[in-house]
Structures are given as C-alpha cells and as structure tokens.
Amino acid sequence: MPGEFALIERIRARAGRRDDVVLGIGDDAAVLALPPGHELVVSCDTLVAGVHFPDDTAPADIGHKALAVNLSDLAAMAATPAWCTLALTLPEANAAWLDDFLDGFLALADEHGVSLVGGDTTRGPLSMSITVHGLVPAGQALRRDGAREGDDIWVTGTLGDAAGGLAQWRARGPASAKLRHRLDRPTPRVQAGLALRGLATAGIDLSDGLAADLGHVLAASGVGARLELGRLPSSRTLADHFDEARRWTLQLTGGDDYELCFTAPAARAFEIEQAMAAIDLPVTVVGQVEAGAGLRFGTPDGDAWTPPADGYQHFSGGHA
C-alpha cells in the first residue's frame, strides 16, 4: 500500500495540463494565468460518503459526481470551466480505489477542458472537497439577483430522476437503474450556461430541489413566483415509478438533479429555445416571476397544493 506522496504522484501523473497552467501539481501551490478582460469564478463543494452519495456508490461514479456538482455551479454562473483542486480524505491509502475514482473524475475534467492543478490527500472518513475555477468575460456572470417581475422561469432537462433514484435506494425495494444513474452521474449543464449569457436574467443550479433553489433566486432578486406543477418536466421513467403527487414532491424538494433553473423576459423565449436546441437540451417554461414575495404553486386542476415541509432544508446539500 503506497503512502501519501505515492498517492499524490499517482494523481499528478494523470492530471491534464492546460496551456494557462504555469505551474501545476508538485509545488506549494499552482500558478495560473488568466486571459485579459476576464473575471475569475470560484466555487467549492464537499461530498461526504453516506451523506451526498450512498455508501455503495462506485468509486468512478463518486469521482464523476464530485466534479460534476462543482462544474454545475460554474454552469449556473455562465462561466467556462478552467481549473480545479481536489482535497481527498480517505480511510486508507488505497491505490486501486484512487485509480477508479480518478477514472470518473478525470474523464469529466477532460470533457470540459479542466486541469486538476492542486490536491491534498488526508486520512479520515471518506470525503472530498473540490474547488473549481472558471472564467467569464468581465461583467457577464449569470447571477441570482437579476430576476424581474414578468420573467419566465425555465428549467433544463427533466426534474426528479435523481431524487426518485435516492428514494428507491432508501426504500430498499425495486429500483430503476436509469434513476440511479441520474443520481450517480449528474450532467453539469455547462454548455447551457454559456449559451444563456446575455439571454437569462438570473440562474441557479438545482442541487436542493426546485423550490429551495428557485427560492434563493427569488429572495436575491426581491420577487416571488408562481410555478405550474403540471408543467414540471418529468422523464418517462420517473412517471413509470411514481404517481403525480409524489413526482411533484421529488421535483420540488428532492434535489440532486443539477439541471439549471433560470429566468428570462418572455421576449427572449424564441432565442432561448433556439440556443438550447442547438445543444440538444430540452428546456421548459415552468412558471412566471411575480411581484409578491414567496413561491406559489398552481395545479392542472386548479387545486391548492403545498409541498411537504420536511423536504425544504437539507443540512447536507446547500452551499454559499
């Protein structure tokens, strides 16, 4: 079993290196060159075994997800991913586990042109903290505070699959491999975020569920909203496994989808549809921004509906 420096060397040997990495893994710190006229976008997210992923998750899936949830934050800012650091805490110096983890982590990093520029391995209960760095032309970051009354509220993809997969895993009953895959292998919507520069007024990624995450946008923007539950996009698989009321709860409070939610004036709807069609990503208007604070829900039959109170705050899920 190799020691820590051997683990770091294993990481270093496999890390890619962009031209703007002046100094990568192997010194006290990385040195990075930014292009002129750009701002640096930084986000960090931690994943803890048994909290953010089931203990039986495959190491490659953990590696993928750990980076994906961080890239998702860059996507929500309309930033181009550039570099990341990895702080990995392992119960033991297990080289085989590390190799599998890196398979998932680095495949996603390569896909998005991200260089791993620094790392830290420590002994302890399995967890990992990733800090991702992206670039955005100065002033063009997509923030949470720009939603305006009358804006459409959009979401990418479909919602609820990951939460459905987690619910099935917890119930220890019949489970859909497709739903579990959405939980283990979220797709960060990086291309969508970039395509929304100049179109969307506000954006966020859906890690804690639509209600909580949209709630952050509304609070930051000083507005409210009405969501039409009948419009929430659902996969066929989710509809096969959960009835409508359960789906709404999963979609609104379940989290882990890592789709984007964004707002835009109705006048930009055609451009948005064109931009998303160009990257083959379904996109749906699910409600409208309103002046009055708070989030209201409309059902297809006009009945009142309130999501279960226990779904709103995940100690494990949020970040700043």
Next chain:
Amino acid sequence: MPGEFALIERIRARAGRRDDVVLGIGDDAAVLALPPGHELVVSCDTLVAGVHFPDDTAPADIGHKALAVNLSDLAAMAATPAWCTLALTLPEANAAWLDDFLDGFLALADEHGVSLVGGDTTRGPLSMSITVHGLVPAGQALRRDGAREGDDIWVTGTLGDAAGGLAQWRARGPASAKLRHRLDRPTPRVQAGLALRGLATAGIDLSDGLAADLGHVLAASGVGARLELGRLPSSRTLADHFDEARRWTLQLTGGDDYELCFTAPAARAFEIEQAMAAIDLPVTVVGQVEAGAGLRFGTPDGDAWTPPADGYQHFSGGHA
C-alpha cells in the same frame, strides 16, 4: 439549532469583502477581479480532527490553524493572499462552535487582507478544506525547482516547537503551553515570502519537517544538500524540554512549524538578513546545496547521524 442555510448566513454576515470581490458569498460561485499582469496562485489543504489537530483543540485555534497552513503555502510561493473558500464539515449544526471557529479564522484573514468568498457546510466528522488564492506579478512565484549547487539553505524562525508540543500532548505528561501554542497557532510567514521575491532561488513551507520538505526542493531542483544539525535554530523552550538528539528528530521529521525553508546564492546573504531584519524575523543558514542527490547531515562533533526512519512520511501531512 439552526439549519445549514442559517450557518452559511452566519458565515456570510461576518466575511470581509475586498474591493476586487465582484460577487462574494451568496450566489452559486464567487466572482473575482484580478489586477493586470498578475498570475493566480492557488493551494488547498484539509485538516481532519484527530489527524491534523488534537481533538481537544479550541475551535478558535482550529479556525486559525486551518487558514494559517493554507496561507503558509502562499507564503512559500511569495504570493500576496487575496481570497479563500471554506468547506466545513461538522458533526452537527452548532452555531456556538462555528462562531468560535470563525473568531480564529476571520481574525487571521483580516490580518492578511483575505476575503472569504465562498463556503460549503456539510454534515459529517469534523474536518475543513480551505482553498486560498493569492496574486503574484507574472513570473515571480517562488518555486521549488530553482535551488542550485552552492546555494545557502535558510530557515525562518525556530524549528521543532510544534512537534515538541505534539509529542508532549501524545505522552500525556508535563506539557509546555508555549510549545502547544506553536502547534495550535502557527504563524504563516507571508511577509517573509514577499520579501524573498527576487532573492531566493527556491522555497517551501515546513509542514512535514525539514528533511521531507527540503527533500522536495532538492528533488524538484535535481540537487542534494548537507545540513548542519548544530545550526538548526531552536527555541529556548524546546531546549528546556528536549535533549539535543531528540530536538534534531523533532526539527527534521516533526512538521507543523510552518516556517519557510528557502535557498539563495551566498552573495545574497546580506540582503536576505536585511530583509528579514526589517520584518523582525530571525533567519538562519542551516546548510548548503550540493551537486550529489540526497540529504546528508553534519553534527557539531563530526559524527554520522541518521534521522529515525519512521518520521519521514506522514499520510496526513502532505499535499501537492
């Protein structure tokens, strides 16, 4: 007991904000503006309770140390600290603990003009990952790979106090509060690092002990060195508690001092002494860089000496 968003709000409310923070805590990511002509220096280090600090360490000391060990990496690169992110894993959402932790963390951040720009709180065994960001004029970072044959090897301050404090804590016998303080409250040598721009040929911070850390510099630079054990600077307190042979072991293999070790041509010695005197920091030449690979030790009486083999590799200590 507040939930996670309350914890993050607590952090956000107390975080300082530099003028170059376009967007701080409270969105999906921070947005930061770099001055023209500078490179970004990034490092991350994780601390785990019971591994990197004793379980009985005061929360404010943990907060101080978590940031200090990261700032120490920027010091070793001759970078000016600018921003940091904090990924904090807590067994429970304990607001009083968090406030104490932030007392130590933010006092040190303020001292060095560092803004906390992003965070993540998760539930799990106590640990924290910090990523620090610094700035350096393009091309002026102090790297590990510049040591040349004939260079002096310098260290700042005194070595071994922190390791002495840890040894006493482990032995559960008489303990010096001064040594324990050096373990709990390391001083990152940021000013020293900045003063060494253009003077030092290579540098590193002493987290794992002089032998291992200097060994990284030598390996990166393709050289070897001879250390004079009789010259290793020791505090009077350390000398009061440990005999000479034990002191050498603590100083060479103990770690946790967070002093700087750097190399420079002998012709720069006077300038270096002047620069360190200007910031009131003692500095000592402890050896010379030699052509032959490896590290050799000279004792005051000319005897051969080899450090104990078990002190070299800390699974917990290193990083890339």
